Amino acid sequence: MRFVKLGDKYILKLRKGETVVENLIKFANENNIKNAYFSAIGAVLEATLSFYDLKKKKYEDLLLKGEWEITSLIGNIMQMDNKAVVHAHIALSDKQKNLKGGHLKEAVTGGTCEIFLDKLDSNINRKRDEETGLNLMDI
Numbered sequence: 211m212r213f214v215k216l217g218d219k220y221i222l223k224l225r226k227g228e229t230v231v232e233n234l235i236k237f238a239n240e241n242n243i244k245n246a247y248f249s250a251i252g253a254v255l256e257a258t259l260s261f262y263d264l265k266k267k268k269y270e271d272l273l274l275k276g277e278w279e280i281t282s283l284i285g286n287i288m289q290m291d292n293k294a295v296v297h298a299h300i301a302l303s304d305k306q307k308n309l310k311g312g313h314l315k316e317a318v319t320g321g322t323c324e325i326f327l328d329k330l331d332s333n334i335n336r337k338r339d340e341e342t343g344l345n346l347m348d349i
Contacts, residue, residue, distance in 0.1 A: 211237065218331070224252070224323040230283075231296050231316045234325070238287045238294040245330040248298075250283040253320030257302060259312035267343030274310060277320060278302040281309065287327075290336035290345055297336075 211233050213222040220241075224233055230250075238246065257278060260269040285298025301311040317323075337348040 213237070218329040220325075220327040220329070222323075222325040222327060224319045224325070226255075226319055226321060228319045228323075229316055230254070230319060230323055230325075231298065231314065234287065234296045234298075234327075235294045237327075238296075243287060243294070243327075243329050244289055245332045245334055246287040246327050247330065248283075248285055248287070248325050248327040250280060250323055250325040252280045252283075252323035254278050254280060254302065254317040254323070255320045257300065257317035258315040259300065259302075259310060260315050261312050262344065264342065269313065269315075271315065272310070272312070274302065276304070278304060278310075280323065282311075283314070283323075283325075285314070288334055288336050288347065295336055295345065 211224050213220050257274045259272045262269050281303050282301040287294055287296055298314040300314040301309055303309055335348050336345040339346045
């Protein structure tokens with residue numbers, strides 16, 4: 211991963227084969243980023259998408275393999291138990307322009323992933339919500 215810093219903004223470039231979520235967490239930890247939001251474009255060779263079933267209180271995963279364009283990737287970084295947590299949603303397009311989307315668990319970069327990240331001057335944490343079973347923003 212390579213990056214440039216522009217004030218409280220960062221532009222990150224992931225190379226083919228690098229993981230998206232893992233590298234965002236590593237970047238946040240190495241650069242003392244407690245809260246941020248980001249968007250990205252690029253491509254992936256593999257992605258695990260999830261859908262949260264509110265009744266079952268659990269995620270259902272879908273593994274996608276092959277070449278996929280990132281048509282939209284948005285998310286945030288917050289702390290939970292003093293650890294960086296990435297919450298991201300992604301929309302992916304296949305060669306036939308069919309879309310798949312959902313919560314992003316992880317993805318392996320294809321040609322590139324260009325991430326635009328804004329560091330926030332805040333200290334909002336995530337906290338377990340018993341009603342939903344989700345780790346929600348504690349605001």
